[in-house]
Amino acid sequence: MTPFFALLRKELFALGVSPFVYVLLAVWFSLNALLFNISIDTQYIQADLSLLPPYLFGSGMLVWLLLPIFPPLLCLRMFAEEHRVSTLEPLLTAPITDSAVVLAKYFAACLFFLVFWGGLLFFFLLLDMHGATLDWARIIGGFVGSCLLSFLFIATSLFASSWGGNLVLAAGGGAAINYCMLFLPALFQYDDSVLGEVSRNSHLPNLISNGFAAALIDSYAVMYLVLLSSLFLFLTYLRLVSRRWIP
């Protein structure tokens, strides 16, 4: 486990000292603060504060427009940048398994992304401190759902980052996969066929808004997100290990 934790620590440290990551955090929190400000000013939210969590953690358009972009930008340096500046070669020739490399990088990005979502919890704590009555079940549910969705997007972003040293391809590819996963099922969700059924069951906004953000943590949704994340991690692993397979 030593090589895994050594790499995990290094990745967390690298994220923690990267100015680019702080720019991402600043943009993330500014836009979410703006959304919070706008939402809290609307009359129907003021009338029922339990409607607020889904706006920040689930069904808000800002969430869906922003979320697919941030993980690819965060994961940009993990493989693509390392490949570009040639630091990947010393890493992959060290006695560490390829699966440990993928998992250490993935968990580092996931842990760091908790800061992105954890910051939003601060808004609710602020409301709570000012005496607002909040539905914490919905808040925590929305938080868990958003985190799981972000972890899926981190897995896809790692996969895109493993394609090579092209940063544009890594960021663009990761964002493209994420947007496709978000919006492609929406095209078929009113279809009566099997495709429609699959689309309805895999439509991520539905899973988050109607499930997690409504304080319903459905094992189907959890498993779906975890398995899909595992699939992309496995593809990343295959991409990495294929270097040793393909003569």
Next chain:
Amino acid sequence: MIEIKALSKQYGRVLALDRLSISVGKGEILGLLGPNGAGKSTALKILSGYLPQSSGEAYIGGLSLREKSLQARALVGYLPENFVAPNELYVVEYLRYRAGLKRITRKQRTAEVLRVMKLVGIEQRAKQRFDALSKGFKQRLGVADCLLGNPPVLILDEPFSGLDPLQRQDFRNILCGLKEEGKAIIFSSHVLPEVEDIADRVLIIHHGKTRVAADVEQLLCINQQVVISTQGDHDENLSRLAECGDELASAVVLRANTFVVDIDVSRRAQCLQQMIEHGISVTGYSISKRDLEDVFAEFVSSAAEVG
């Protein structure tokens, strides 16, 4: 410690390595030479476990890199051609991180990092970031990284590139010290005098094929010529040389009364005796000095002619 058997590597249609076979034992340094694109880096990348071979076998400490890559990699310290470390880490942090990757326990890590920093002389730069280091110190950091965990095998790709003469001298001493410790070292280089100084054996490859693999001493003796200086009448000496037998008859005039001729090592004393018997007044009988650059140029150019 290092054994390669008929190793080949193909990139698409390009054959980068063609049935390369070498072995390097404990306390031995092998210099890998060849022009750009000869396949040196490819061979070293395969040995480091970074690239797979297309065919053939490579063993580190008896472990197949194909079947037991992880265990074999644990025995290797590898310095890539353009060594780069992450900029966000200080030298000491980077080495601690690498020590962790190499399964050195947390308790031993500080002592081990200190040991390798002292060994390569970078303890004064412990609190500097990679991009603040000079080229020489960057290379030293790469070597320090290689030495973490005291691996028995070192694979160094162009370790002398970009170093000034003083740094080269230091680096040479470091490598010789490691050889004394019994490490098997294989390195590629374009700096032939350095190879000549520190390598026990050299392998010259060209277009992926082995041109020659021999001890440095042996290699420098190949095609060595004898320079004969005489006194007296030049033409008379030349005609007397022709009477001395086939070897001396083929002497080429370098300048008046000085001749150059190829004579096998075993025959040199006899030839001198013959010249004296034929009344040639020999004032000098020396072996022309060759260096690795001459040998390298000879083998590579002959390969180019054949190719």
